[in-house]
Amino acid sequence: MTATKAARASGSTWTRSRGSTWLRSRTGARVVGIASSIAVIALVELLIIAGAINAFVVPKPTQILLAIPRIIAEENVLHRFWQTAQEVIWASLMLAVFGIALGSLLFRFVGLRLAFEAWVGALAAAPIVLMYPLFLVIFGRSTTTIVMIGFAAGLAPVILKTLDGLSGTRKVLIDVGRSFKLSRGQQFRKVLLPAALPAVFVGLKLGLIFAMINIVGVEFLINFGGLGQLINELAERYDLPGTYGAILFVILASVLFFAVLERIERWLRPVE
Amino acid sequence: MAAAGGMRPDSSSASHRVWLLRVAFVVIALLAWEALSRSGVLFKDVVPSLAAIGRALANVLSTRDFYANLGVTAQEIGIAVVIGGVAGVAVGIMLGANRFLSQAFESLLLYLGPTPKIIFFPVMIMWFGVGTGSKIAMGVVSCFFPIAISTAAGMRQIDTVLIRVGRSFRASTWQMVKSIYLPAMREPIVTGLRLGLGVAIIGTLLAETKLSNRGLGYLVIQSYALFDMPKMYALLIVLFVLSIGVNAMIGRFSHAQRRALA
Amino acid sequence: MALRAPPPDPSTLLDVRNITKRFGTGEEAIVAVDDVSFSVAPGEFVSIIGPSGCGKSTLFNIIGGLTGDYDGSVTVEGSAVSGTHPAIGMVFQEESTFPWRTVEDNVAFPLEIAGAPKAQRMERAAHFIALVGLQGFERRYPSELSGGMRQRVAIARTLASEPRILLMDEPFAALDEQTRLLLGDKVLQIQQTLQQTTLLITHNLTEAVQLSDRVLVMTYRPGRLKRSVRIDLPHPRDSEVVSSAAFGQFVAEIWQDLREEASRGVEDAESRVRKGAARR
Numbered sequence A: 001m002t003a004t005k006a007a008r009a010s011g012s013t014w015t016r017s018r019g020s021t022w023l024r025s026r027t028g029a030r031v032v033g034i035a036s037s038i039a040v041i042a043l044v045e046l047l048i049i050a051g052a053i054n055a056f057v058v059p060k061p062t063q064i065l066l067a068i069p070r071i072i073a074e075e076n077v078l079h080r081f082w083q084t085a086q087e088v089i090w091a092s093l094m095l096a097v098f099g100i101a102l103g104s105l106l107f108r109f110v111g112l113r114l115a116f117e118a119w120v121g122a123l124a125a126a127p128i129v130l131m132y133p134l135f136l137v138i139f140g141r142s143t144t145t146i147v148m149i150g151f152a153a154g155l156a157p158v159i160l161k162t163l164d165g166l167s168g169t170r171k172v173l174i175d176v177g178r179s180f181k182l183s184r185g186q187q188f189r190k191v192l193l194p195a196a197l198p199a200v201f202v203g204l205k206l207g208l209i210f211a212m213i214n215i216v217g218v219e220f221l222i223n224f225g226g227l228g229q230l231i232n233e234l235a236e237r238y239d240l241p242g243t244y245g246a247i248l249f250v251i252l253a254s255v256l257f258f259a260v261l262e263r264i265e266r267w268l269r270p271v272e
Numbered sequence B: 001m002a003a004a005g006g007m008r009p010d011s012s013s014a015s016h017r018v019w020l021l022r023v024a025f026v027v028i029a030l031l032a033w034e035a036l037s038r039s040g041v042l043f044k045d046v047v048p049s050l051a052a053i054g055r056a057l058a059n060v061l062s063t064r065d066f067y068a069n070l071g072v073t074a075q076e077i078g079i080a081v082v083i084g085g086v087a088g089v090a091v092g093i094m095l096g097a098n099r100f101l102s103q104a105f106e107s108l109l110l111y112l113g114p115t116p117k118i119i120f121f122p123v124m125i126m127w128f129g130v131g132t133g134s135k136i137a138m139g140v141v142s143c144f145f146p147i148a149i150s151t152a153a154g155m156r157q158i159d160t161v162l163i164r165v166g167r168s169f170r171a172s173t174w175q176m177v178k179s180i181y182l183p184a185m186r187e188p189i190v191t192g193l194r195l196g197l198g199v200a201i202i203g204t205l206l207a208e209t210k211l212s213n214r215g216l217g218y219l220v221i222q223s224y225a226l227f228d229m230p231k232m233y234a235l236l237i238v239l240f241v242l243s244i245g246v247n248a249m250i251g252r253f254s255h256a257q258r259r260a261l262a
Numbered sequence C: 001m002a003l004r005a006p007p008p009d010p011s012t013l014l015d016v017r018n019i020t021k022r023f024g025t026g027e028e029a030i031v032a033v034d035d036v037s038f039s040v041a042p043g044e045f046v047s048i049i050g051p052s053g054c055g056k057s058t059l060f061n062i063i064g065g066l067t068g069d070y071d072g073s074v075t076v077e078g079s080a081v082s083g084t085h086p087a088i089g090m091v092f093q094e095e096s097t098f099p100w101r102t103v104e105d106n107v108a109f110p111l112e113i114a115g116a117p118k119a120q121r122m123e124r125a126a127h128f129i130a131l132v133g134l135q136g137f138e139r140r141y142p143s144e145l146s147g148g149m150r151q152r153v154a155i156a157r158t159l160a161s162e163p164r165i166l167l168m169d170e171p172f173a174a175l176d177e178q179t180r181l182l183l184g185d186k187v188l189q190i191q192q193t194l195q196q197t198t199l200l201i202t203h204n205l206t207e208a209v210q211l212s213d214r215v216l217v218m219t220y221r222p223g224r225l226k227r228s229v230r231i232d233l234p235h236p237r238d239s240e241v242v243s244s245a246a247f248g249q250f251v252a253e254i255w256q257d258l259r260e261e262a263s264r265g266v267e268d269a270e271s272r273v274r275k276g277a278a279r280r
Helices: A002-009 A026-050 A061-074 A077-108 A110-125 A128-139 A143-167 A171-179 A184-222 A227-236 A240-271 B011-039 B050-062 B064-097 B099-112 B117-128 B132-157 B160-168 B173-210 B216-225 B229-261 C056-064 C103-107 C109-113 C118-131 C147-160 C177-194 C205-211 C239-243 C245-279
Strands: C014-023 C030-040 C045-049 C071-076 C088-091 C165-169 C197-202 C214-218 C225-230
Touching (some): A026 B099, A061 A077, A077 A110, A077 A184, A077 A227, A077 A240, A128 A143, A128 B173, A128 B216, A128 B229, A171 A184, A184 A227, A184 B173, A240 B099, B011 B050, B064 B173, B099 B132, B117 B173, B173 B216, B173 B229, B216 B229, C014 C056, C030 C056, C030 C071, C045 C056, C056 C088, C056 C165, C103 C109, C109 C118, C118 C147, C147 C165, C147 C177, C177 C205, C197 C205, C205 C239
Parallel strands (some): C045 C197, C045 C214
Antiparallel strands (some): C014 C030, C014 C071
């Protein structure tokens, strides 16, 4: 007991005392986190049953959870998932090809870089997805629109990180290339590009995340496509548990997507 | 750190070249646009002539209607950033300062962060109605996460040495906050706010396009519904100029602050 | 006292004549290298030693062709050097292995550039990997190796391009003393086996005497060649030689010159700090 008191007096949160060591450990914290989330959900359930929260605005958590298997069975979720995935894949391919190419172009020609790098930076901060009505007009209410918006939204970070990676190559590696009399093309392919790969991948990861977020968002907005459309439909049908359930489902899907990207990045990293 | 891209040229000819390239790019883009418009390759109204866009721009900027809607949107965004900012900074500080809390709850933020927030909109409508409330709520949900995450990271990066120095001089909590935490946190908070503002703009405007009868987003979707393409282009141009401008100003402001303190 | 330029000799491999390199112009100009001339015969191991700031690395970059814009000339086997030259192989001080390639892919790199077919490349690479004592590590990545092993990979890679002269800039600077001695051993062995002409830039006295046939001492800035010392220790040598009396004599002899230059370097640094403080 005195150990904890002393720890608290010194203001340090890092000190461990024997009794609560496990609780203060990392797994302990995680468990507490999950436990409190469940506690909050349980509290909401009780409040709804008690009538403190209107069941027509917030359906019972148990109902929401029950809605999920129903949605999966009835709403062709797998097919929708695949549709969204396809859109993301197309956008990723375009991002990789054009993003890396443009980034390399800016690197190769210093004049272009000096003139336009700032513009690309501004593009990264711009609300590109707001142009979706425009894309609708140009490409119609189709998968192409969704893919194009995903591509446009994710392009800037890929270009910038590619540029960053190429120009950050350690000087000694470039000197090695020069000492072996590499041509400009060889230097690019065999030294600069491999050296830049970690940064390029970070850029692609960022671009993919932006693309995915915007793709699902636009699917919702224009009521077309895969998962985003699902939420919209259920909402329009006033299927409350279904809507909440679908939102939950999409969140889980995006969390999974994000986790997979992190895994891939960590897998590529050890070669550094 | 140097690269084969080329050496740094002397500054005056370099800045000339920069301006030349930028102007050339814009001119070529405009010419290409006009050519596309006149050629009729795409359905004519999809690519209106520069003159038509110009007229629409002038129209838009001169009507009271536009400014009223701009005001509505700006208000929504402003309130959203204030609420989301305060909440985000508060949560960020708590998570950053306390390792236990951070390990318990921060991963929640990190995983919920990169999700398409607009999908929460139907829920926001149910909770806050079809008026500005749901748009503000959308903005809050959008900007809360980047601000909280950035603040938490900033808290953790404060040099623990500085904190120990403060403690060794027996500084009071308020003195610690004023002399150590606040100065150290300024930059991560500004970065978080900048990012938060960007996503709040997006969240609020997208919500307006989905369901609203006021605001800039509403104007954009209305021009789409009426197929008034010149007006849509004009509105989008204004929107982009404003948001890039605001972002640039914040950037300039934080740089100036940094230089003043240096 | 600058060394007089030797008369042109057809049996020299590397001929460095009257190299002068200035940085900046006018009043502010720094002369890094001042009228340096020397030559290296085929099969010879020459070290250039000097205090920090004497322009050795500048000389390295000039001879290797990485730096242009200097007075004087560099010739390898009669042909002038301007820009990097295939007959000159360079080993750098910093980490220079490609982290994304395995050891064998690193060593095979120059052969890959030359367009050799895969089987042949791998065979040659294996040969040089064994030469530096890294057999068994072919499939590893540089991040899995120690600093000394990585430098051996870099050396093997340069040797794989079969340069007429091997140019090394303090390749063992980042390593601890024991590893240095053992690696130095290895390098000497290889040099003897291949009869590889080598020019080593170093600040380490024991290393210079241990490995070289001749040691050239440079002055502190502006860098001039102060003296040339012939190291008459027997061949084959190994790291045991550092304990011999003759070794000690050579070290003492060179240290006399080196100490003078090194202390000038220290004084110069101190006076610069004093001047800088006085300005405030």
